Amino acid sequence: MTTPERHLTEPGQRTFPDATAAEWSDWRWQMRHSVRTLAQLEQLLELTPEERAGCVETAEIFRMGISPYYFSLIDREHPFCPVRMQAIPTKAEARVRPGELLDPLGEDKTRPVPAIVHKYPDRVLFLALDTCSVYCRHCTRRRITKGGEAELNKEELRRGIEYVRAHPEVRDVLISGGDPFLLSEQRLEELLAPLREIPHVEMIRIGTRVPVCLPMRVTDALARTLRKHAPLFVVTHFNHPKEITPEAREACERLVDHGVPVENQAVLMRRVNSDARIIKELSHALLRMRVRPYYLHQMDVAQGLEHLRTPISKGVEILEQLRGHTTGLAVPHLAVDLPGGGGKVTLQPEYVVEHASEGTVFRNFKGERYVYPEPEETDCTCPYDSVWMSQRPRTPSR
Ligand code: SF4
Numbered sequence: 001m002t003t004p005e006r007h008l009t010e011p012g013q014r015t016f017p018d019a020t021a022a023e024w025s026d027w028r029w030q031m032r033h034s035v036r037t038l039a040q041l042e043q044l045l046e047l048t049p050e051e052r053a054g055c056v057e058t059a060e061i062f063r064m065g066i067s068p069y070y071f072s073l074i075d076r077e078h079p080f081c082p083v084r085m086q087a088i089p090t091k092a093e094a095r096v097r098p099g100e101l102l103d104p105l106g107e108d109k110t111r112p113v114p115a116i117v118h119k120y121p122d123r124v125l126f127l128a129l130d131t132c133s134v135y136c137r138h139c140t141r142r143r144i145t146k147g148g149e150a151e152l153n154k155e156e157l158r159r160g161i162e163y164v165r166a167h168p169e170v171r172d173v174l175i176s177g178g179d180p181f182l183l184s185e186q187r188l189e190e191l192l193a194p195l196r197e198i199p200h201v202e203m204i205r206i207g208t209r210v211p212v213c214l215p216m217r218v219t220d221a222l223a224r225t226l227r228k229h230a231p232l233f234v235v236t237h238f239n240h241p242k243e244i245t246p247e248a249r250e251a252c253e254r255l256v257d258h259g260v261p262v263e264n265q266a267v268l269m270r271r272v273n274s275d276a277r278i279i280k281e282l283s284h285a286l287l288r289m290r291v292r293p294y295y296l297h298q299m300d301v302a303q304g305l306e307h308l309r310t311p312i313s314k315g316v317e318i319l320e321q322l323r324g325h326t327t328g329l330a331v332p333h334l335a336v337d338l339p340g341g342g343g344k345v346t347l348q349p350e351y352v353v354e355h356a357s358e359g360t361v362f363r364n365f366k367g368e369r370y371v372y373p374e375p376e377e378t379d380c381t382c383p384y385d386s387v388w389m390s391q392r393p394r395t396p397s398r
Contacts, residue, residue: 009247012072015044019068027217031133031182035066041088045076054089061304062142064089065135070213073242082240082272086136092307093137099339102143104300106341115160119341123172126160128191132179133214138269140302145178161194168200174235176207181217185225192229204232211236211262212243215251223258234262235294240273244285256290263294266332268315269308270299276321283322283330296332298347301339312336312347320349324365 012024016033023029035041038055041064047055055064066087074088075081103109107117107125117125130144139145164170173195180188195201206226210217211234226232234255238244255262264286268274273282283293296318299309315334322331334347353361359373 009072009245012069015072016068024068025216027133027214027219030067030069030214030216033068034133035068035071036064044071045074047088048079048090050090050092051079051088053091054093057091057094058089058304061094062089062137062139062146063135065132067133067214069216069247070134073245080271082242085269085272086138086239087134089137090307093304095306096303097306100301100303100306101339102303104140104302104339105337106339107141108143109341113156113159113163115156116163118163118167118170120343122169123174124164124167124170126164126173126175126191126195127177128157128175128180129178129183131177131182133182133210133217134212136209138267138299138305138308140300140305141176142302157191161191161198164195164201165198171200171202172205173201173203174205174207179208179210180206181208181210181214181222185221188222188225192225192232196229202231204229205235206232207235207237207265209237211248211251211255212238215245215247218251218254220254220258223254223260226255226260227258230259232260234260236262236264236291237266238264238282238286238291239266239269240278241281241285244282244289249289252289252291262291264291264332265295265297266293267297267299268310268318270310270314272308274310274314274318276318279318279332280322280326280330283326283332287327287330293330293332296334298334298336300337316347316349319347320365323349 009024012019016024019029019033035044038052038059041047041055042052058064070083070087073083075084078084105119107119110119111117115127117127119125127144130147132139132145135142135145164173175191180191183191192204195204226234236252238248252262266273266279266282268279273279279296286293296315298312298315299305301309319331319334335344336347337344351362351364353363353369355361356371359371362370362372364370
């Protein structure tokens with residue numbers, strides 16, 4: 001009798017000792033064995049009273065689901081483990097404060113068909129499904145991911161694509177949900193191919209947490225499917241350097257090696273990653289695996305998430321400790337998505353000290369003052385512009 005193969009990773013082996021290596025690296029096995037109930041959780045780790053109450057009190061509010069892989073990253077000895085805080089509910093999540101919103105970004109006001117949110121002039125959000133590999137405790141789109149909307153049926157998908165086709169101003173489609181990487185390659189193809197055929201769709205982006213929570217899903221077949229529809233950008237969601245494991249790195253590098261650029265949007269969360277040293281380490285680790293730190297988001301004003309919100313000043317303070325102190329590629333944009341649908345605004349530390357007669361006075365990252373003298377000529381019109389505008393191709397070539 002042969003001994004079954006064991007896990008590739010020690011933490012996985014410790015948490016799910018009966019799984020074989022082949023099962024562990026099979027994303028569908030991972031999904032089938034997600035930790036979904038309080039009873040399952042309690043068999044795997046000792047919960048704090050806050051967590052136990054959180055599981056009970058949020059049961060009707062937002063589902064729980066943790067892939068075995070992501071679960072294996074949890075520090076079972078420490079309730080402030082950043083993976084644990086993102087995966088296991090606490091009592092605070094059940095508390096809704098005045099002013100908190102179910103739809104914090106006002107997306108439902110601009111949803112002309114169920115699959116489309118059209119808030120900005122030249123881009124749309126395409127909601128492809130309502131399931132995820134892990135239900136993040138900080139999810140601000142939980143009105144969709146809590147279940148009930150289900151995978152986009154063929155008719156809704158068709159209406160979404162028709163909407164994009166009928167709106168020539170849409171040059172960028174961001175596919176999200178839920179997590180689009182949980183679709184099979186065939187279902188993804190059914191979505192991507194018709195979008196790619198629309199002449200005015202210049203680029204496609206896919207928002208996914210799969211490289212973080214279910215990296216074994218990023219197979220060569222998936223990467224090839226995405227590459228066919230370039231220019232296509234993957235926007236992933238690492239929040240802490242603890243999430244950057246050899247498996248996550250392999251997933252991101254597989255995408256990049258296939259010619260699919262990957263960018264990261266992190267969310268600033270109080271006591272999870274609200275520290276400049278952590279964000280800097282995260283940025284450096286992302287760049288080492290060829291992922292560009294793109295946004296650092298201020299937490300939205302969403303129901304049950306006040307305990308994770310940081311003061312606005314904390315994000316600015318973190319940015320101040322990055323800008324100039326490390327490579328500019330490692331400094332994400334700090335963004336606030338305004339409550340109620342106002343859209344994104346970005347923040348940065350104030351470097352202009354004054355506008356003086358000799359020029360604009362700045363302070364640099366060390367606090368030293370420098371004057372930037374203004375030029376004598378200030379006419380900034382571009383004389384060739386009208387020529388270029390008449391000559392440029394009507395439909396940009398890919
Ligand atoms: S993966 Fe994204 S959509 Fe899904 S629960 Fe997490 S934050 Fe929400």
